[in-house]
Amino acid sequence: MHTMDRMNATLEHIPVFVPRIGVDTLKHLTDALDVGWLGMGATTKEFEERIAAYLELDGRHVVATNTGTSALHIALLAAGVGPGDEVIVPSFNYVADHQAIRYTGADVVMCDIRDDDLGIDCAAARALITPRTKAIIPLHFAGIPCDRAGVYELAREFDLRVIEDACHAFGSTIDGKKIGSDGDVTCFSFDPVKIITSIDGGCVVVNSEDELARLHHLRLLGVDKDTTERYKNARAWEYDVVDQGFRYHLTNIMASVGISQIKQVDAFIASRQEICRRYSDAFSTLNGVRVLRRSYDDVSPFIYSLRVLRGQRTDLIDFLKSRNIAAGIHFMPVHEHTYFASSRRGDMRVTERVATEVVTLPLHSFMKEQSIQRVIDAVCNFFR
Numbered sequence: 001m002h003t004m005d006r007m008n009a010t011l012e013h014i015p016v017f018v019p020r021i022g023v024d025t026l027k028h029l030t031d032a033l034d035v036g037w038l039g040m041g042a043t044t045k046e047f048e049e050r051i052a053a054y055l056e057l058d059g060r061h062v063v064a065t066n067t068g069t070s071a072l073h074i075a076l077l078a079a080g081v082g083p084g085d086e087v088i089v090p091s092f093n094y095v096a097d098h099q100a101i102r103y104t105g106a107d108v109v110m111c112d113i114r115d116d117d118l119g120i121d122c123a124a125a126r127a128l129i130t131p132r133t134k135a136i137i138p139l140h141f142a143g144i145p146c147d148r149a150g151v152y153e154l155a156r157e158f159d160l161r162v163i164e165d166a167c168h169a170f171g172s173t174i175d176g177k178k179i180g181s182d183g184d185v186t187c188f189s190f191d192p193v194k195i196i197t198s199i200d201g202g203c204v205v206v207n208s209e210d211e212l213a214r215l216h217h218l219r220l221l222g223v224d225k226d227t228t229e230r231y232k233n234a235r236a237w238e239y240d241v242v243d244q245g246f247r248y249h250l251t252n253i254m255a256s257v258g259i260s261q262i263k264q265v266d267a268f269i270a271s272r273q274e275i276c277r278r279y280s281d282a283f284s285t286l287n288g289v290r291v292l293r294r295s296y297d298d299v300s301p302f303i304y305s306l307r308v309l310r311g312q313r314t315d316l317i318d319f320l321k322s323r324n325i326a327a328g329i330h331f332m333p334v335h336e337h338t339y340f341a342s343s344r345r346g347d348m349r350v351t352e353r354v355a356t357e358v359v360t361l362p363l364h365s366f367m368k369e370q371s372i373q374r375v376i377d378a379v380c381n382f383f384r
């Protein structure tokens with residue numbers, strides 16, 4: 001073994017994601033287990049109420065689900081999306097959105113992104129609108145707000161529903177207001193690697209009581225009354241089944257983890273914003289990279305994404321690996337995947353270039369100072 005390899009082998013591995021699970025979460029979990037009502041119940045309701053309070057909702061409603069993907073699925077159904085409809089969504093995205101559209105029987109139409117915030121390109125989306133277009137799903141990539149005003153302008157002009165994929169953006173703000181606090185339909189994810197986790201989980205935020213009722217049915221096998229009873233840790237023994245439905249509800253146990261996390265969300269976000277600022281400060285002077293953001297005041301950063309130019313991404317990832325630092329890729333374009341290759345799409349010039357550039361560096365809430373510095377030094381050494 002070379003001296004350098006021996007030295008690197010002794011360095012602690014730095015993963016891309018590290019969940020922040022402390023004794024507080026364990027306490028919430030054991031308390032929830034002690035209640036003896038493991039399924040959906042009063043703790044699920046409390047988690048929904050805490051989400052509503054955190055997002056500062058005024059008249060909007062939260063429905064917790066077992067994943068972000070199921071949130072997107074029932075959000076689309078509640079928005080009236082179904083067979084024969086088309087839904088416009090960026091290809092530069094996780095495939096959950098595209099699969100959720102397919103679950104409804106609607107067709108996926110993929111559009112390009114902007115070069116600056118890597119969010120939806122509204123001009124590109126406009127060019128794809130047809131009489132069949134029912135909805136549009138903008139993604140706030142990496143927690144960075146997309147051109148939301150542009151999306152809602154399109155929605156008004158063409159009478160489209162907007163389902164915001166805010167799975168990366170729990171706590172991000174636009175004009176000082178949290179994403180999800182207004183607009184049409186918003187979906188969040190609390191999966192294992194998100195800003196806050198409920199191990200797996202998600203939620204939908206909607207405006208009307210009717211949509212709330214519909215989501216309750218869709219979430220729990222189309223059964224009426226049961227949500228109200230379960231929120232009291234009880235069951236409705238006599239009920240009707242009023243709609244098609246799925247088994248998408250969030251259990252008390254998962255919700256208890258979510259509650260322990262949401263109590264700390266401001267501190268999680270502040271620590272991640274600070275790390276992102278330090279990364280951007282260090283990398284913005286390097287030749288061969290582009291940082292997405294310098295300021296993070298409005299961003300709840302899910303990941304730190306760096307753009308590596310001139311085809312050097314693989315070499316950078318290998319270099320980091322040799323220093324025991326992991327790196328990820330968000331995202332491979334969905335239109336390049338076999339199942340979605342034949343979906344209608346527009347020009348993908350930006351998506352295809354950006355997808356070869358992006359690399360996700362390690363970002364954890366309260367990441368160790370030593371780890372932050374090792375990531376900064378490694379990236380800087382590679383480009384110097």
Ligand SMILES: Cc1ncc(COP(=O)(O)O)c(C=O)c1O
Binds near residue numbers: 139167189
């Ligand atoms: C952009 C985006 N949308 C949706 C999802 C789906 O969320 P979940 O993993 O909770 O199903 C993810 C998950 O990573 C995502 O990154």
